[in-house]
Amino acid sequence: MCDIIWCKKVKEDGTVCNTVNYLDPFNFWNWEGTIACAECGTVYYIHMIQGWMYRGPEEQPPGTKPDILPLYADQPLNGYTRYLPGVEGRTRPYLCLPRDIYLGKPDPRRFSIRGYPVRGWPNQPPSTGIAGSAGFKWEIEKLSPEVWQEFLEKKKKGEVTDW
Amino acid sequence: MLIKQGKKGLDKKFERIPLEDQPGPKSQEEMDEMKMPYEEYCRKVFDVGNEFIKPTALKGIRWLSTTMYIFTPHSVTNLAELGAEVIKVEMPRMGDPMRHCAPFNETYVYPLHDTRPMTGTGVACFNANVNEYYISMDYHREEIKEAFYTLVKMSDGLTQCYRPGTFDRWKQSYRYLQEINPRFISVWGGGFGYGPKIWGGSYDILGQAHAGLASITGFHEDFGGHPTKSTNWNIDWYSGTQITVAILAALLWRRKTGLGTKIEFSQVQAATRCLEYAAPLYGRFGIVRQRWGNWDTQLCVHGIIICGKSDYPDEKNPQLRDEARYVMVSAFNDPDFKELCNVIKRPDLYTKYQKHKDRVEAEAQVEIYHELEKWAADKSRSEVTKILKDAGLLAMPVYNDKEVYESPHFRERGTIRWQADPWYGDAVVHSTYSCGLMSKTPRRKFWDLRAVGADNVKIYHELLGIPLSTIKEWYEKTII
Numbered sequence: 001m002c003d004i005i006w007c008k009k010v011k012e013d014g015t016v017c018n019t020v021n022y023l024d025p026f027n028f029w030n031w032e033g034t035i036a037c038a039e040c041g042t043v044y045y046i047h048m049i050q051g052w053m054y055r056g057p058e059e060q061p062p063g064t065k066p067d068i069l070p071l072y073a074d075q076p077l078n079g080y081t082r083y084l085p086g087v088e089g090r091t092r093p094y095l096c097l098p099r100d101i102y103l104g105k106p107d108p109r110r111f112s113i114r115g116y117p118v119r120g121w122p123n124q125p126p127s128t129g130i131a132g133s134a135g136f137k138w139e140i141e142k143l144s145p146e147v148w149q150e151f152l153e154k155k156k157k158g159e160v161t162d163w
Numbered sequence: 164m165l166i167k168q169g170k171k172g173l174d175k176k177f178e179r180i181p182l183e184d185q186p187g188p189k190s191q192e193e194m195d196e197m198k199m200p201y202e203e204y205c206r207k208v209f210d211v212g213n214e215f216i217k218p219t220a221l222k223g224i225r226w227l228s229t230t231m232y233i234f235t236p237h238s239v240t241n242l243a244e245l246g247a248e249v250i251k252v253e254m255p256r257m258g259d260p261m262r263h264c265a266p267f268n269e270t271y272v273y274p275l276h277d278t279r280p281m282t283g284t285g286v287a288c289f290n291a292n293v294n295e296y297y298i299s300m301d302y303h304r305e306e307i308k309e310a311f312y313t314l315v316k317m318s319d320g321l322t323q324c325y326r327p328g329t330f331d332r333w334k335q336s337y338r339y340l341q342e343i344n345p346r347f348i349s350v351w352g353g354g355f356g357y358g359p360k361i362w363g364g365s366y367d368i369l370g371q372a373h374a375g376l377a378s379i380t381g382f383h384e385d386f387g388g389h390p391t392k393s394t395n396w397n398i399d400w401y402s403g404t405q406i407t408v409a410i411l412a413a414l415l416w417r418r419k420t421g422l423g424t425k426i427e428f429s430q431v432q433a434a435t436r437c438l439e440y441a442a443p444l445y446g447r448f449g450i451v452r453q454r455w456g457n458w459d460t461q462l463c464v465h466g467i468i469i470c471g472k473s474d475y476p477d478e479k480n481p482q483l484r485d486e487a488r489y490v491m492v493s494a495f496n497d498p499d500f501k502e503l504c505n506v507i508k509r510p511d512l513y514t515k516y517q518k519h520k521d522r523v524e525a526e527a528q529v530e531i532y533h534e535l536e537k538w539a540a541d542k543s544r545s546e547v548t549k550i551l552k553d554a555g556l557l558a559m560p561v562y563n564d565k566e567v568y569e570s571p572h573f574r575e576r577g578t579i580r581w582q583a584d585p586w587y588g589d590a591v592v593h594s595t596y597s598c599g600l601m602s603k604t605p606r607r608k609f610w611d612l613r614a615v616g617a618d619n620v621k622i623y624h625e626l627l628g629i630p631l632s633t634i635k636e637w638y639e640k641t642i643i
Contacts, residue, residue, distance in 0.1 A: 026485070029471065050471045050540040106283070107269045114581065116589035122281045124274040130631055131623075131638035132277050132299070132616035137585045163574075163581070 003028065005044055005057045005070070007037040017042070018077050021070035025051055027092075036066035038073035038083045038090040068092065110147050115160035117144075117151050208602040211577035219246020220604035224414070227252060227314060227321040228295060229302075232261045233396050234367070234430055235324040235352040236291040237403030242410065243294035244595050244606040250314065250622055251292055255299040255641050258615035261288045272587040276615045284612060290594035294609045298623065299616035302333055304642045313627050315340050320348030320410065320423070327353065327361050337425040347423040348413045352406055356429035365430045367396035374398075374434030375441060382456035390454070402433035462495040463523045464503060464531060467561060470547050471540035474560070482563060489561035490547045492535065495519060499556055506554045507538035567593070576600070584611050619643055 002024045007017040019039035023046070032047040035057075043064040046056035069092045073083040086094040108121035117140055125143050127134040141148045154160050188194035196204060210217075224247040228239040236251075236259070243249040253259050256278050265271055265285025273283040300307055315321065321340070323330055330336040330351070337349035354365025363369075371377040371392050382388025406428050413424040435442070441452040452460075457467035467489050475483040494503040500522065504513035512534060516522035522531060539547050544560045551558035562570070568591065573579040579593045595608040616638075623629045623643070637643045 103269055104267055105269065106265075106271050108271075112581075112589040112591075114589070116581075116583070118272070118588040118590070119274075119586070120270075120272050120283075120588070122271075122273050122283060124280065126274075126277040126280070127614065127617070129620055131619040131634050131643055132614065133620040134586075134614055134617040136610075138588060140588075163569075 002071075003048065003051070003053055005035065005037065005046070007040060007042055007044075009037065009040050009042045009059070011040055019073050019075050022072045023048070024071040027068070027071070033067035034060055034064055035068050035070060038070055038087070039075070110150065111154070114163060115151075115154050117147055119144075209600045209605070211575075211596075211600070212580075214596075214605040214607040218604055219607070220601075221245045221247040224248070224320075225250070225318040227318050228292070229321060229323040229325075230352075231259050231324055232366075233291045233399035234365070234403050235322050235350075235406070236261070237400055238350070238352060238406030238410065238428075239295070239322050240291055240293045241404060241407035241598075243292075244598070244608065246604070247319075249295040250318075250618075251295040251297050252300050253297065253615050255301055255643055256615065258284070258297075258299075259288065259292070261285070261291065262615075264288070272612075274614055284614075289590070289611050293595060293611055294607075295613075296618035296622055297613045297616060298619050299643045301642050302335065304640075306637065306640075307642050310623060310627055310629065311335065312343055314622075315347060316344050317626070318344075319346070319414070319417075320350065322350040322352060322406070322410075324352050326364065327351065327357060337423075341423055345422060346417055348410060348417065348426065349423065350406060350410060350426040350428065352402070352428040352430065354430055356427050356432065367399040367430075368392050370398035370402065370430040370434040373431035375438060376434050379438070379441065379452050379454050381454050383454050386456065388454055388456055398430065398434045401437070402428065402430045405433050405436070457489075458528055458532060461523065462493075463519070463528050464492055464494045464500060464535070466532060467491050468532060468535050468539055468547075470536075470542050470544045472543035472546075474544045483565065487560075487563065488544050490539070490544050490551075491557075491559045491561060492547075492551060493557040494551075495523075502554050503535075503551070503556055506550060506556070507535060509534055509538075582608060586610055586613050586617075616643060 002022050004023060005021040007019045007021060009017040011017055017037060017040045019037055021035070021037055023035070028046075028048050029051050030049060034043050034045050036043050043060040043066045044057035045060055046058075047054045069090065071092055072085050073091060075081040083090045085091050106122075109118050110121060112118050119138055119140075129135070140151075151160070183189060188197050196207065199207065221242055224242065226239055226242050226247050226249045228236060228249055228251045230236045230239060230251070239249050239251075251259075256276050258275065262275060262284040263282075264287045265283075266287060270286040271283025272286060274280060275282045275284050300311065302308075302311065323335075328336075331338070337347070340347045340349055354369065355361060355363045368377075371380070372390075376398070377390045377392050380393065381391030406426065409426045409428065413426060417423060438452075444450050444452055459465040470488045470490060472488070473484055474487040478484040492503075494500050497517065497519065500516070500519075501510075501513045504510050512531060516527050516531065521527060542550075548558045548560055560566070567573060568579060570579070578597045579591060580596065582590060582592045584590045590611060592608055592611075595606050598606055619634060619638070620631070623634050623637075624631055634643070
């Protein structure tokens, strides 16, 4: 169940925009800010509390920057012309990267979240064995002494925990 | 001392029953154990955290894993965690393609191979090839054939995932291998198996789609739902475990008959196993089962609802800030449902739907869950859980990974734990120890992964006796 903004803006050519902008409950359940119509770009202010439209939609002066775009929009009076999700500049893009720690490229790490060393960076010393053979243990003190020192420092500072 | 009648009972001859045949505890230690309260007893017999001092059930079994990705590797990992010696065979210098998959191309551990110092192994590869020895081998090269066949002679079985007929063409399939080792168990796991779609490869998503599983996963179309795949590769892990069951049965069969088995395992077929009543429903009534999302087609109330407030309103990460709002609620029998209606101050709902057969109807569920979510709209997930639990009802927040990691229940039972991987360093383990507890022969994890070919000398030289000079030559020619 999502609320909508039915844009009735009269465009320059005299026609009515008549676009239904869908406000999905996931993003708009508790939300205050401005949103642009997918068709004509008119910006509206809304304030939703627990899924109810508490204030708005109130048309904003031209040039107002929208905080967000609708998830999806269509024009039911015009044979259901649709703007699917992810249409650039019209509907909310599929960023799929709102998670603040996702970078989308290799993220070399030397320590786990509890502070112990992790062999997580490239260009490790080559194996010493024949045909790529290697011992059973990462001898960190020998192979990566700087990381081992860093680990000891962290330990001293109490930054290494059990969990 | 107990006595029993001898063979000639009428002669009234009696003999002593050995202590070990008598019922009851055999030692003071056993007697103490039997007196323990159940909880304490469980802690003692499972002794979580000390798995390594116990024996392993599959010690003595040697298995070859010529597998890739998750599905077939997992079938062998199960054996390795239970004590089998597993040799994972990978393509020289490249390894299992799964090594090159990482979530969002971010999370790698290093090194992969001496020749590729800047390339790592994606953590998506974790948990699927545990405790195995890693060798490299290019099956196409004549020089290595003998080593392969020698390994077959010395092993109990092999799991492979190449397209049907490929190993047969390379003279490595069951019908060739059983001639050199009649006790050999040969497993093929892949997409379709023989039949009209024999050439079809497989992925987890294909298994979910072809088996009809994705069509009944996700919300109903009326609520904007689509056929949905599970985010994780459920059917890979699930089908892999099914193969392991088949392997264990084949090992038992071999013990009885001395003969090996060919196991053929179609992933799309395996996924149909978990479709519950879908096929019988269609067979009897012609009804195609529909999706029902977070609710239940057989029980009401028995589903997941959304609450208005987050448990972590100030968190930066939207996974916590926005998504920590779901609660599983179960109150389907009459007294529980009545109590639930009282809690949400809608006793009229109970009056309207007193009988379960009424409230399990689709329209009734729409009304009931809507009212529940309306009630939860000004509450957080933990508030809802507490109110319902205090009323004696079953409620549980839908946990995310952070909360699973922090769960005291999992920590106490050792389900999730930190372990220093000897090769790649500190890692959270959530697989091996989650597969059930065993008092005598528990599963264990020695290591998660090693570099491509890290055990070439151990296997080719120490096990097969191939001279080091030959191994060096093979390495230079990229045969291994």
